[in-house]
Amino acid sequence: MGRRFSIPLKFFGVFLLTILLVAGAFIATLNSLRIQVSRNEARAVADQVTAFRSWVAQSGMVWVQKLAPGFHDFLDEQPDASGGTFYGKNPALATRELAMIATREAARTSFRVTSDNWRKEENAPDAFEKAAIVSFQQDKNLPFVEKYEEGKYRYAQPLLMEQACLQCHGDPKDAPKMVLEKYGREKAFGYKVGQVRGVISVIVPAIGINDVLKSLANPYSLALLAISLVLNILFIRSVVVRLIELTRNAEAIAAGKLETVLNYTNPSESNDELDHLYHAVNLLKRSLVILFKRVGGGKQG
Numbered sequence: 060m061g062r063r064f065s066i067p068l069k070f071f072g073v074f075l076l077t078i079l080l081v082a083g084a085f086i087a088t089l090n091s092l093r094i095q096v097s098r099n100e101a102r103a104v105a106d107q108v109t110a111f112r113s114w115v116a117q118s119g120m121v122w123v124q125k126l127a128p129g130f131h132d133f134l135d136e137q138p139d140a141s142g143g144t145f146y147g148k149n150p151a152l153a154t155r156e157l158a159m160i161a162t163r164e165a166a167r168t169s170f171r172v173t174s175d176n177w178r179k180e181e182n183a184p185d186a187f188e189k190a191a192i193v194s195f196q197q198d199k200n201l202p203f204v205e206k207y208e209e210g211k212y213r214y215a216q217p218l219l220m221e222q223a224c225l226q227c228h229g230d231p232k233d234a235p236k237m238v239l240e241k242y243g244r245e246k247a248f249g250y251k252v253g254q255v256r257g258v259i260s261v262i263v264p265a266i267g268i269n270d271v272l273k274s275l276a277n278p279y280s281l282a283l284l285a286i287s288l289v290l291n292i293l294f295i296r297s298v299v300v301r302l303i304e305l306t307r308n309a310e311a312i313a314a315g316k317l318e319t320v321l322n323y324t325n326p327s328e329s330n331d332e333l334d335h336l337y338h339a340v341n342l343l344k345r346s347l348v349i350l351f352k353r354v355g356g357g358k359q360g
């Protein structure tokens with residue numbers, strides 16, 4: 060099979076295959092890098108959400124004096140000293156409003172908190188989030204799940220129930236009156252510490268394979284590729300082309316053209332096996348010349 064192809068063709072094939080394999084390895088590396096980059100970005104968003112949530116949770120509630128347009132929801136209210144009202148926003152609500160602002164103003168990424176047993180219809184999980192919650196419930200050690208979906212990278216990490224959450228998610232009889240009034244006694248109660256009952260879900264733009272390929276076409280990669288091409292051409296010239304020349308010379312000598320001149324560096328000055336081969340062929344040629352002279356001379360004499 061290998062004998063059907065000339066050495067230059069074989070060499071070219073091996074070169075091409077090597078380039079393709081290296082490119083494949085490179086693209087595989089870039090691919091895992093692109094997932095890593097998106098994952099880091101999503102995790103950073105999730106960490107911010109967690110931090111914000113725990114800030115609100117530590118304060119119990121954020122109280123605002125004015126309900127901004129589009130942000131009319133609140134869990135509790137209290138009169139303020141000047142006859143106005145303070146409106147209380149609990150962690151989940153404050154997080155939902157943060158998500159609304161973030162999505163509105165920086166459409167690049169979006170996040171939200173959702174649950175398999177949601178109180179607020181807007182918080183209902185989609186297929187990816189539902190599956191993520193089930194995965195976290197089945198495997199307590201799973202740190203996150205991720206998926207590519209229509210040009211977007213999706214990421215979810217579990218929200219664990221803590222003691223402080225049970226006030227509003229444990230027994231309804233412990234719950235603040237406002238929670239019961241607003242959401243009823245059925246939804247999102249009866250949870251236990253350590254349970255996964257929700258996720259922080261983050262969407263960031265996916266780095267597409269096209270972006271990866273485009274990033275390959277940068278001046279540095281192209282220059283390196285050009286250098287490897289030049290090195291290969293030099294190698295072809297110094298080895299393959301000389302091998303072809305030697306083959307032709309040897310064939311000419313075998314056909315009786317003893318005047319054929321072999322160009323090579325003397326083996327005493329060269330470690331190149333081709334020079335040694337040239338030299339050996341040259342010695343054979345000389346032997347032939349001497350032999351022919353003797354045979355010819357014998358006839359004459």
Ligand code: HEC
Nearest residue numbers: 149151152155172173174177178179182218219224227257
């Ligand atoms: C002060 C009461 C209160 C506390 C404490 C509380 N939650 Fe909630 N939680 C709520 C309310 C009310 C909602 C519905 C919020 C909305 O309107 O989006 C909610 C919503 C959620 C949701 C979103 C899904 C849904 O039901 O719409 C998750 C997940 C959640 N809470 C988890 C937790 C966790 C985990 C903790 C503890 C770290 C916690 N909550 C503490 C009252 C509370």
